[in-house]
Amino acid sequence: SPILLAQTEQSQEDKRKEHQRELAAKLNEEARERLRNKKLGKTDTKVKRSNVSYKSPKDLPKDPEIRNLQIFVDKKFETVILPVFGHPVAFHISTIKNISQSIEGDYMYLRINLFHPGSTLSRNEGVTYPQPDATFLKELTYRSLNTKEPGEISAPSSNLNMAFRLIKEVQSRFKAREAEEKEKADLVHQDTLIISQNRGNPKLKDLYIRPNIVQRRMT
Structure with a gap:
């Protein structure tokens, strides 16, 4: 009825x-x-895993440069072993902000700047330090004689020169890998494509090429 419908x-x-x-x-x-x-100020921040060079001091390489308290670059573990107060100390390449090399008089200087809380350029946006109240090294400077004495094969500064080159090489490789991992993290996983067995291969219909790429036979 009209009333029920209404x-x-x-x-x-x-x-x-x-x-x-x-x-x-x-x-x-x-x-x-x-x-x-x-x-x-709540934001969804990703927790970045810490880069650990060696699990214990016994895992340090046994190369003579380390025993002689020289700068040693471990390319396998992306770590720079630096002498600090007479002891070899391992620094992962991710803790190094930048390095510079200079020559003043008869000496060569190698300056290594490290990441630390309050630094101008943050290591990673949105990533905080696990222990911000700990004591951090800001920079390290090493000096070596740049002149070769009679009978010496190379100047003492050759170790600094080699360390500068290797640190740059490892740092470049590490940054490239991190950039690639960051790019892959934003990718969306796609399921495996399944081709339908009921139909033939997809084809474009009524498609013509202009101008014609086939040359006409001249008679």
Whole structure:
């Protein structure tokens, strides 16, 4: 009857309006939650694993440069072993900000700047230091004689020169790999494509090439 039909339409309209009110309330609550998180400074930050060169001091290489307290670059573990107060100390390449080399008079200087809390350029945006209250080294400077004495094969500064080149090489390779991993992290995993067995290979219909790439036979 017309009356029953009108009541049914009214009931459906009431349900639709009620559903719209529920959706609006849900969207408003989600918006308020985003604003609260923004004010509190909550952001979704990824925890980056720490780079560990060696698990224990006994794992350090046994090369003579380390025993002689010279700078040694371990390319396999991407680590620079530096003499600090008479002891070899391992620094992973990720802790080194930059290096510079200079010659002043008869001496060559190698300066190594390290990442530390409060540095101008952060190592990674959104990544904090595990122990920001610990004591950090800011920079290290090594000096060596740049002149060769009679009977010497090379100047003492050759170790600094070799270390500078190797550190640059390892640092470049490490940065390239990190950039590649960061790029891959943003990729979305795609399921394996399955070709349909019911149809033939897809083809473009009514497709013509202009101008014609086939040369006409001249007679």
